[in-house]
Amino acid sequence: xxxxxxxxxxxxxxxxxxxxxxxxxxxxxxxxxxxxxxxxxxxxxxxxxxxxxxxxxxxxxxxxxxxxxxxxxxxxxxxxxxxxxxxxxxxxxxxxxxxxxxxxxxxxxxxxxxxxxxxxxxxxxxxxxxxxxxxxxxxxxxxxxxxxxxxxxxxxxxxxxxxxxxxxxxxxxxxxxxxxxxxxxxxxxxxxxxxxxxxxxxxxxxxxxxxxxxxxxxxxxxxxxxxxxxxxxxxxxxxxxxxxxxxxxxxxxxxxxxxxxxxxxxxxxxxxxxxxxxxxxxxxxxxxxxxxxxxxxxxxxxxxxxxxxxxxxxxxxxxxxxxxxxxxxxxxxxxxxxxxxxxx
Amino acid sequence: xxxxxxxxxxxxxxxxxxxxxxxxxxxxxxxxxxxxxxxxxxxxxxxxxxxxxxxxxxxxxxxxxxxxxxxxxxxxxxxxxxxxxxxxxxxxxxxxxxxxxxxxxxxxxxxxxxxxxxxxxxxxxxxxxxxxxxxxxxxxxxxxxxxxxxxxxxxxxxxxxxxxxxxxxxxxxxxxxxxxxxxxxxxxxxxxxxxxxxxxxxxxxxxxxxxxxxxxxxxxxxxxxxxxxxxxxxxxxxxxxxxxxxxxxxxxxxxxxxx
Numbered sequence: 001x002x003x004x005x006x007x008x009x010x011x012x013x014x015x016x017x018x019x020x021x022x023x024x025x026x027x028x029x030x031x032x033x034x035x036x037x038x039x040x041x042x043x044x045x046x047x048x049x050x051x052x053x054x055x056x057x058x059x060x061x062x063x064x065x066x067x068x069x070x071x072x073x074x075x076x077x078x079x080x081x082x083x084x085x086x087x088x089x090x091x092x093x094x095x096x097x098x099x100x101x102x103x104x105x106x107x108x109x110x111x112x113x114x115x116x117x118x119x120x121x122x123x124x125x126x127x128x129x130x131x132x133x134x135x136x137x138x139x140x141x142x143x144x145x146x147x148x149x150x151x152x153x154x155x156x157x158x159x160x161x162x163x164x165x166x167x168x169x170x171x172x173x174x175x176x177x178x179x180x181x182x183x184x185x186x187x188x189x190x191x192x193x194x195x196x197x198x199x200x201x202x203x204x205x206x207x208x209x210x211x212x213x214x215x216x217x218x219x220x221x222x223x224x225x226x227x228x229x230x231x232x233x234x235x236x237x238x239x240x241x242x243x244x245x246x247x248x249x250x251x252x253x254x255x256x257x258x259x260x261x262x263x264x265x266x267x268x269x270x271x272x273x274x275x276x277x278x279x280x281x282x283x284x285x286x287x288x289x290x291x292x293x294x295x296x297x298x299x300x301x302x303x304x305x306x307x308x309x310x311x312x313x314x315x316x317x318x319x320x321x322x323x324x325x326x327x328x329x330x331x332x333x334x335x336x337x338x339x340x341x342x343x344x
Numbered sequence: 345x346x347x348x349x350x351x352x353x354x355x356x357x358x359x360x361x362x363x364x365x366x367x368x369x370x371x372x373x374x375x376x377x378x379x380x381x382x383x384x385x386x387x388x389x390x391x392x393x394x395x396x397x398x399x400x401x402x403x404x405x406x407x408x409x410x411x412x413x414x415x416x417x418x419x420x421x422x423x424x425x426x427x428x429x430x431x432x433x434x435x436x437x438x439x440x441x442x443x444x445x446x447x448x449x450x451x452x453x454x455x456x457x458x459x460x461x462x463x464x465x466x467x468x469x470x471x472x473x474x475x476x477x478x479x480x481x482x483x484x485x486x487x488x489x490x491x492x493x494x495x496x497x498x499x500x501x502x503x504x505x506x507x508x509x510x511x512x513x514x515x516x517x518x519x520x521x522x523x524x525x526x527x528x529x530x531x532x533x534x535x536x537x538x539x540x541x542x543x544x545x546x547x548x549x550x551x552x553x554x555x556x557x558x559x560x561x562x563x564x565x566x567x568x569x570x571x572x573x574x575x576x577x578x579x580x581x582x583x584x585x586x587x588x589x590x591x592x593x594x595x596x597x598x599x600x601x602x603x
Contacts, residue, residue, distance in 0.1 A: 003470060006478040010440055013479070097434040156434070222454035228441070229448050232433055239395055239428070240501070241421025241449035286435040289456055 017284040017294065024297035028079070031301060035075050035308040041066050077201040078307040079300040081262040082272055084213050086299025087292055088255035089273025090280065091220050094227035094288050095251045098156045102273035103137070103259040106159075107166030109270070111140020112256075112263040114170050117177045117190050126208045126264070134212075134260035140166050141256055195319035196267035198307050209261040216254040216261075217296070223251055224288040231288075269321055271328025272299050278335045345406075346423075346505045346536040347371040347394065352403030353561070354389055363389045364400065365561030371553070373504060376527070376537040378547035378568065381557025382580055387540040388429075390563075391507050394538060396420040408504070421449035425498030425506045430490060430514060436481035439474070439493050440465060446500035464500050472496045472526075488519030495526065505536040512546060524549055544572055544585070544598040556580060572598070 036048040043063060050056035051067040089102035096106075103109045115136020119129040147162035148154060174194065181187040220227075226247045229237045237244050262269065280295040306323050347370060354364040363386040371377050381387050392398045393405060396412050405412040407423055425446075437445075447461040469475045474492050477485065482493060491511060498506055508527065512520040524546055531537045531552070541547060547554045547568055554572055555565040558580060564571060577585040577598070584601035 002475050003466065006440075006469075006475050007466065009479045010438075013438075094435075099434060225451070225456040226448075226453065228437070229445055231435055232445065233431060235392075235397055235428065236431070237448075238397055238417060239421060239424075239426040240445065241416075241418035243417060243453075247453075281435075285441075286437045287441045 013285060014290075017290045020283050021293055021297060024294065024301060028297060028301045028304065031304055031308070032075050032079070035304060036067055036071050038308070038312050039066070039071065043067065073201045073203050073206055074198045074307070074311075075304060076206055077198050077265060078303045080206075080209070080213055081198075081266050081269065082276075082299035082301070082303030083296040084217065084258040084262045084299075085269060085272040085303070086276035086280075086295040087217055087220055088258040089299075090277040090288065090292055090295045091223075091227060091251050091255040092273070093277055094231045095248050096159060097231045097233060098159055099278065100156055100160050101163060102277075103255070104167065104268065104270045105274065106163040107140040107144045107170055108137040108256055108259050109263055109268045110167045110170035110174065111143075112137035112260040113194055113268050114173050114177065115139075115260070116264050117174055117181075117194070120190055120193070121177060121181060121186060126205050130208060130212070130261060130264040133264040134257055136170075137256040137260040137263070138253070140170055141252055192319075193267045196269040196321040196324075197317075197319055198266055199311075199317060201265060205265045209265055212257050213261045216257040219254045220251065220258075221292055223247065223254070224292045227251060227288045266320075269303070269324055271324045271332070272303055275328050275331050275335065276302060278332075345370050345372050346408060347538075348406040348409075349394070350404050350406070352393060352400035352405060354386070354393060354398070354400045362561045364393070364563070366403070367561070367563040368403075369553075369555060369563070369565040371505070371536050371538065373534050373536050374531055376531045376539070376550050376552030377565075378550055378552070378554045379538065379540045379557070379563075380542075380544055380547060380554060380572075380580070381540075385557035385580075386561055387557065388509055391426070391509050391538065391540060395424055395426045395507055397426075418449050421501065421503075423504050425501045425503035427491075427494050427498055427506065427508045427511055429509045430487065430494075432483060436483040438479050439482050439485070440469075440478040442482045443469065443493060443497045443500060446497040449501055461500075465496075468496050468499050472499070487515050488522065491515060491519070491523055492526075495523075503535070505538065506530065508537070508539040510540050510542065512541065512543065520546075544577055548572060548596060548598060569596075 033045055033048065037043045037045050041062065043066065047056060047063055048067055051063050056063055085103065092101050092103065092106060093099050112133040115132035116129050119132035124132065144163045144166045147165065148158045151158065178187055178190055181190055226242060229240055229242050230244065230247055234244055276299045277291065277295050280291045280298055284290040284294045306327070307320055310318050310320050310323050349367060349369050351366045351368050352364055353362055353366055355362050367390065369377070379387050379390065389398065393400050396415065396417065399413055407415065407420065412420060443465050444457050444461060447457050451457060469478055472492055472495065474489065474496060477489060477493065485493065511523050511527065515523060527537055527539065528550055551568055553565060554568040555563050556571050556576055558564050574585060574587050586599050586601050587596050588599060590597050
């Protein structure tokens with residue numbers, strides 16, 4: 001009797017996770033369609049769809065320009081960046097067995113920002129900016145891991161503090177870069193991009209990040225069960241025959257690549273990588289095989305919604321980080337309160 | 345022989361002190377070895393060596409005839425299950441998910457568990473009589489329940505030997521007995537068992553072999569009834585310990601003389 005009911009319950013959880021993912025996917029498509037239609041030049045859903053599938057009248061040039069030239073790249077960018085940030089946050093939290101970290105709390109975002117800013121100073125191409133952002137992010141996470149290792153202190157708090165130290169140092173370096181940047185041209189570019197924005201996304205930029213993002217997330221999906229094992233702790237994972245350094249480095253590379261790609265096209269966008277995984281856990285549980293897809297969809301939906309609101313709510317568009325912070329900070333405080341037992 | 349341990353020594357890097365000093369013993373399937381010794385004597389270090397987590401500085405450990413330091417972690421994990429001292433994971437996996445992770449040594453780098461792995465977990469939960477816990481968060485279990493789950497997690501590894509690091513620590517009196525009974529049953533099923541404990545009476549209840557950390561990393565190993573004596577216990581614990589034959593129980597028991 002017990003066996004049957006417990007098995008059914010476990011199957012039910014699995015089915016629920018699938019249903020939640022399907023629901024999120026439908027919601028994401030609906031939101032994307034709404035986002036295509038609203039803005040300073042409103043469109044009817046049908047005409048937006050017509051443009052999308054190439055069925056509209058060719059003399060509606062404005063429709064074509066707004067949908068394909070402006071809104072679609074921006075919508076795709078916010079979707080892939082949301083998915084990338086949320087899945088990298090999930091992966092970092094898993095391998096560091098620490099629910100309090102994400103790319104911005106490990107200094108990765110700031111490091112990627114420094115790398116990208118240097119590339120902007122050197123007037124590099126989109127691909128080069130991305131490479132510099134990746135190297136900067138990798139350097140930052142390496143330094144963040146170094147401090148707890150040197151102090152022989154593996155606690156969650158130590159890692160978070162170390163991330164704050166490196167993040168702070170990287171922000172200072174960024175400040176210096178801005179200080180020496182040409183105030184007429186580079187400074188404005190760096191500042192605006194650093195605040196996080198999808199307003200100047202071009203299809204070229206999108207094309208340059210799609211491949212690295214796709215590969216990195218595929219690898220993370222493949223590794224998701226190993227990340228579970230690593231989250232049990234280092235020696236436990238080792239007794240289960242897992243090559244801990246290999247899984248850890250592989251995951252760090254993938255997660256950093258995701259963050260850096262997102263930073264290189266949209267600047268630093270905080271909070272997504274931190275809070276979305278927690279909401280995913282509430283929805284589908286802790287196992288990363290279920291959590292990663294849900295976090296991806298949740299992050300995409302969240303960032304698309306926030307970007308659409310920043311784009312349409314006020315006459316002059318505000319940087320997206322303002323809104324993610326306004327939403328993310330109180331939500332995180334609420335999560336800390338709700339999960340305080342577990343964090344202790 | 346599952347284990348043949350030949351003259352292993354261990355010292356931490358850049359230190360002189362030998363934690364293990366020329367330790368040797370062997371263990372066959374179905375045998376139980378209890379390891380006794382004062383705090384800090386090197387019991388956990390010995391288990392970590394046996395699990396392949398740390399490498400002895402000298403000597404060799406043969407696992408099924410092969411030198412353990414030549415074996416990849418995955419091959420070791422397919423032969424040895426290790427129940428480490430209780431830890432609290434950062435994430436609240438369900439008991440089912442946690443036990444399923446025991447299948448890791450049998451699953452490829454990018455792989456994930458299949459139907460047959462899940463089936464084995466259900467069977468093991470059933471054998472351990474903890475099916476009712478399957479969907480509970482692992483972090484919210486009591487000490488005794490958690491220990492049972494960890495053992496189920498190790499059993500789905502399908503090992504030949506199981507190492508226990510103080511399996512009865514922080515358990516209440518009844519749960520201590522339950523875990524010991526389980527360990528005895530596992531050895532009867534053919535698993536080789538190596539267990540550290542602070543309670544000589546547990547070693548006596550289990551019978552089999554006992555190894556005693558006498559002094560400075562030296563280990564004396566043999567039949568439990570020969571190794572555990574009043575003299576040997578008084579020597580390692582520096583307190584007055586008595587071995588008494590209790591008629592009502594028809595066995596020897598180990599007791600403190602007085603405080």
